[in-house]
Amino acid sequence: MKRVFAVLSLAFLLPFAAVHAADEIAFVDLQEVFKQFYKTQLAQDQIRQQADDIKLEREEIEAEVKVMKDEIEMLRADSRDETLSEEVRDNKRDQLEEKLVELQQKESDMAEFEKLRMEQMEQQNTRMTKKLFDEIHEVIIQHAKAQGYSAVVDRSAQSRIGTEMILYTSPKVDITADVLAVLNEGRQTSRETAPEFNVEDKGEE
Structure with a gap:
């Protein structure tokens, strides 16, 4: 009798356990996924390169400005030099005014x-970030569907005062590593073929 009851109990519990697993909620550290995604690192390298280019261009302009300021100081000194004729000093003053303008x-x-240039770089960074998060989001959705999760919660989310909203997550339902494994499958191939990650879409001007 006890054996029959045990079998009946097991038969009752197994469907319940299956339903429970299918309705399980998973958690992912979205910030960590974004940070460790190899395409994020490639895109950020391009953004850093653009920042370096902007800095170089600015330094070139600053060098031109310095030359102009040196010329202005010379013209100012010559315009006040009593050893020069009035005509020459007048000419120097005219040149000085032109240089100042x-x-x-x-x-x-x-x-x-x-x-x-900073606005362009910021806009590009925004587009790049959205594109990457869209790709990450799609992988999370497909993984959740395949595993039968009813929902996936971002455990890196914070409250308005900067505290963590999810205080504890069981490793059994943390899919951060799984999502990264899928996203980074193409890393080795990318290193071998060295494709350029395109974040150059400038959109409408």
Whole structure:
């Protein structure tokens, strides 16, 4: 009788356990996935390279500005040099005024250039980030469907005051490593073929 009861109990519990597993909620550290995704690292390398290019361009403009300032100081000194004729000093003053206007325009152009380039880089970084998160999101969805999870929660989410919203997650339902494994499958192939990760879509100007 006890054996029959045990068999009946097992028959009752097995379907319940299967349903429970299918309805299980999984957790993922989305920030860690984004950070460790190899395409994120490639894209960030491109952003850093652009930042270096902007810095180099700015240094070149600053060097031109310095030359202009040196010329202005020489013209200012010559315009006050009593050993020079009045005609020469007048000519130096005219050149000085022209150089001052030129310098003002150059400095304005430099400020505008830096603002524009930084805005372009920020926009590109935003597009790159969205593109990567979209790819990560799709992998998480496909993995969750394959494993039968009813929902996936981002355990890296924080409250408004900066505290963690998910205080504990069982390793059994943490799929961070699984998601990274899928995302980084193409890393070795990418290193061998060295493709360029395209984040250059500038969108509408």
